[in-house]
Amino acid sequence: MWLNSIKLTGYKNYDSGSFSFHERIVGICGRNGRGKTNLLDAINYLCLARSYFTRTEALNIHFSSPGFRIEGTITDDRNERQHIVCIFREGGKKELYLNDIPYEKFSKHIGKFPCVLIAPDDISLINGNSDERRKYLDTTICQIDENYLQQLILYNKILAQRNALLKYESGGLKYDEVLLQSYNQKLVESGNIIHTERKAFTARLFPAILRYYTSIAGSPESVNISYESQLQEDAFDQLLKSSRTKDLHTQRTNVGIHKDEIRFVLEQNPFKAIASQGQKKSLLFACKLAEYEILKEEKGFAPILLLDDVFEKLDESRIHNLIEFICSESGTQVFITDTDSERLQKIVAGKDSGIQIIQLN
Numbered sequence: 366m367w368l369n370s371i372k373l374t375g376y377k378n379y380d381s382g383s384f385s386f387h388e389r390i391v392g393i394c395g396r397n398g399r400g401k402t403n404l405l406d407a408i409n410y411l412c413l414a415r416s417y418f419t420r421t422e423a424l425n426i427h428f429s430s431p432g433f434r435i436e437g438t439i440t441d442d443r444n445e446r447q448h449i450v451c452i453f454r455e456g457g458k459k460e461l462y463l464n465d466i467p468y469e470k471f472s473k474h475i476g477k478f479p480c481v482l483i484a485p486d487d488i489s490l491i492n493g494n495s496d497e498r499r500k501y502l503d504t505t506i507c508q509i510d511e512n513y514l515q516q517l518i519l520y521n522k523i524l525a526q527r528n529a530l531l532k533y534e535s536g537g538l539k540y541d542e543v544l545l546q547s548y549n550q551k552l553v554e555s556g557n558i559i560h561t562e563r564k565a566f567t568a569r570l571f572p573a574i575l576r577y578y579t580s581i582a583g584s585p586e587s588v589n590i591s592y593e594s595q596l597q598e599d600a601f602d603q604l605l606k607s608s609r610t611k612d613l614h615t616q617r618t619n620v621g622i623h624k625d626e627i628r629f630v631l632e633q634n635p636f637k638a639i640a641s642q643g644q645k646k647s648l649l650f651a652c653k654l655a656e657y658e659i660l661k662e663e664k665g666f667a668p669i670l671l672l673d674d675v676f677e678k679l680d681e682s683r684i685h686n687l688i689e690f691i692c693s694e695s696g697t698q699v700f701i702t703d704t705d706s707e708r709l710q711k712i713v714a715g716k717d718s719g720i721q722i723i724q725l726n
């Protein structure tokens with residue numbers, strides 16, 4: 366799969382901009398604030414129908430523009446050219462087209478053009494709350510399994526409705542038992558599907574993360590990763606029953622797959638509490654490269670890799686390991702941002718890969 370060109374109108378700092386790509390490795394260079402990250406994000410948008418960084422579309426619109434448009438041509442794995450257009454219109458309407466045919470459901474687009482973005486600021490995957498790690502899991506599984514995304518959308522919708530009901534009821538208004546039961550049943554149905562999928566997926570993902578961690582960090586360390594879910598302790602319908610009084614009291618749903626966690630452990634301690642910055646970055650890269658690897662296996666072709674400022678944030682030996690990896694993945698299109706085009710060219714020089722430099726001024 367190959368991104369041939371992209372055209373941005375009114376997207377973030379791009380009033381308008383067009384780029385075409387003709388090497389496997391594309392360096393996007395320029396001083397800070399020139400739009401390097403925004404260009405990667407636009408590529409992410411084209412592939413996954415959303416910004417990597419925000420769900421608030423208003424933040425993606427150029428200040429002086431009423432909406433935005435991202436348009437691109439991708440040569441897919443069957444060597445066919447696919448034309449994708451994403452439009453966010455004034456008034457908040459979002460549209461997505463593949464070869465001029467509008468998608469009725471955007472979820473149908475997800476997974477057709479897989480991509481993985483690595484930004485070192487993503488360290489919140491390690492340091493942040495559990496929702497960051499669920500987002501990581503979900504982003505990957507959604508690109509593999511269309512039904513998973515449907516179930517996730519459904520689950521979140523029911524969850525919001527159930528929480529609204531709990532709030533309403535705690536206001537002393539009439540207790541709608543039938544409605545609560547019906548929400549419970551729907552939550553259990555989609556929650557169980559999501560849980561089963563996460564369990565199967567993490568069983569594949571975690572060994573890959575550990576393998577990448579060892580090769581990036583360059584030393585075997587005692588790292589452990591586990592998937593934790595309340596649904597492992599009891600059946601979901603039982604959990605909901607037991608939690609009922611608490612739910613009514615707190616006015617929200619306290620049990621379910623929206624509480625799932627990926628636990629990283631280093632030498633028997635919480636990883637984020639004791640790991641060094643370097644170890645955290647290694648783990649972050651390992652998570653992302655494992656995601657890349659599994660997507661590639663599943664799809665039978667390589668996702669686009671988007672690497673944001675990775676050379677600024679990694680030390681020499683980790684850069685070396687990463688570049689060795691990228692250059693060995695000969696079928697993968699890679700976009701790398703860097704403030705320093707000479708450094709980038711030097712790092713890639715001597716490898717078998719050509720590099721195209723795009724200088725943003």
Ligand SMILES: Nc1ncnc2c1ncn2[C@@H]1O[C@H](COP(=O)(O)OP(=O)(O)O)[C@@H](O)[C@H]1O
Nearest residue numbers: 377378397398399400401402403424426427428
């Ligand atoms: N909605 C927007 N409208 C206009 N400019 C924006 C918008 N969002 C971000 N920017 C600008 O984009 C620039 C940052 O671009 P970015 O891609 O992060 O730069 P870098 O090259 O450092 O990666 C900033 O100057 C910021 O003000």
Ligand SMILES: [Mg+2]
Nearest residue numbers: 401402403674
């Ligand atoms: Mg940037």
